Amino acid sequence: MWSEGIITCPTTGSKYKYWVKHFEEGSHFGIDGGKVSKLTLRKLDESRDLVNYDRGWAVEPNTDEVKAVYVIILKKYN
Template sequence: MWKKGSIKVQDSIIRYWIKCYERGSKFGINEGRISKLMLKCDGEIVANYDRGWDMKPADEETKFALSLLLKEYN
């Protein structure tokens, strides 16, 4: 269920923690399989989803990392 790792985007390393299920649900991102997600860059949270967006990705690097994770896990 829990996945963690890191993605290098340009000069930044974005670390991620994801809780995903075998099936999508109304609580998942875009009703997908990811129900919890946290992205950190330089020790700071840059995006957080916990059955809803607490903090949406604000910059292009974070949005790109999120798009890769959605493609793989959602």
């Protein structure tokens, strides 16, 4: 199933748009063997991917702010 939404970073208040493909059960294709097999995260109104996972990492979260938003998404879907 595909889900998308907007998350506000708890530490800075910046808004991020995400798209995530997730399943009922985890698999070896998911992040850390979990349910999320695809994830894209961008700062709202920007086009550069800050996180991109498509059955493997293309762009990993690399700042504390992006990691904070990434963790929220994983708690919800993975």
